[in-house]
């Protein structure tokens with residue numbers, strides 16, 4: 885999948901997120917619901933939308949998107965089919 889214009893490379897996105905994690909705790913830290921395969925996703929999207937790392941986390945998720953995965957990351961919901969839906973885009 886080509887990188888959309890104006891989006892960082894994977895390396896740039898990871899570097900920015902790593903820098904941010906050095907000073908900021910993500911809202912999902914210690915929340916087992918983010919690593920669980922069941923349960924409602926809407927509450928997790930709400931948590932993401934309020935996370936101080938939403939921007940860099942979403943950039944990594946978008947840059948690194950390469951295949952099927954399940955979970956909520958960067959305010960987006962990914963399904964095992966590889967399709968991605970966005971229930972909480974804040975912009």
Ligand code: SF4
Pocket residue numbers: 910911912913931932933935936937938941942956957958959
């Ligand atoms: S935006 Fe990323 S770091 Fe923040 S709560 Fe969501 S998954 Fe965790």
